[in-house]
Amino acid sequence: MQTTPFRTRFVLIQTSHAGNVGAAARAIKVMGFDELVLVAPRWANVLRREETIQRASGALDVLENARIVETLDEALDGMTHLCATAMTPRDFGPPTRAPREHFTQLVQTATPQVGAQGVAFLFGSERFGMRNEDVYRCHVALSIPTNPKFGSLNLASALQVIAYEWRLALGGFPVQEATAPMVRADAPQVAGLLTHLEQALVAVGFLDPEAPKKLMPRLNSLFNRADLTQEEIHILRGVAKAMLETADKAKR
Incomplete structure (x- = not known):
């Protein structure tokens, strides 16, 4: 007590x-x-x-x-x-x-x-x-x-x-975390995600590499606001990987 x-x-x-x-x-x-x-x-x-x-x-x-x-x-x-x-x-x-x-x-x-x-x-x-x-x-x-x-x-x-x-x-008790602490993604991890995602978007025809406009910088800004965790980076890169694999199968 x-x-x-x-x-x-x-x-x-x-x-x-x-x-x-x-x-x-x-x-x-x-x-x-x-x-x-x-x-x-x-x-x-x-x-x-x-x-x-x-x-x-x-x-x-x-x-x-x-x-x-x-x-x-x-x-x-x-x-x-x-x-x-x-x-x-x-x-x-x-x-x-x-x-x-x-x-x-x-x-x-x-x-x-x-x-x-x-x-x-x-x-x-x-x-x-x-x-x-x-x-x-x-x-x-x-x-x-x-x-x-x-x-x-x-x-x-x-x-x-x-x-x-x-x-x-009397001062109370500290609030105990009910979930495991999240590990924030660092800048190189976000950059790696953007590169991977750019490749996937080009592969599925969503992004024209000859006229990219500001899509990737806008996604970069979105991810910065989201304050991604390392686990979320892994999920999004998994999505990008699946997009690339699907696009590759479609070409065969």
Whole structure:
């Protein structure tokens, strides 16, 4: 897991669906976090249930290290900044902010301390959300910007968004190339292609060598704009070769 100046903990309060616990573990691991605490979940054996393990989809280490506690006080031990996740407006409590806005401010205003600062993200039950008294304990109520007419998020989905935004605020991960790096063709390779292609165009009667006009310079300009790779040079020279072979057979 990537180290940060913050110790990050995800707290699920009275979770009722085992699958959401597994999905939460997966969401946490994907974003490089590993600390999950469950407060009085519906199932005492939720970390070992088949649905939990299946939905974790490989994040078994997060499940193995997860803790189950009876009270929220136990879950928040060592945490210094508490973030509620509450969609329902309240007439009293911490300020409501979008995750990105709050996380940017939190990271920018962090003061050097001995050891990591503890940041906890609290998620209520699937059916009722967070209790008012739990929200009141927090420094902020995070509200994910969603469609005003349909803003309901699944617990694991909401956790994934929060984990992503928090990781982004901490610097994120580099994007990994999904394809092999391309090797650009150099000038001699492009020149070789043009010579080969010119021969093929003459052979099939498309180019009159006595009156070439500006066809080849224009193709040269086209290839320069295309920024050809070595593999693309090989393909085009293969086309030119096939044209020459076809023209040769036609003469026989």
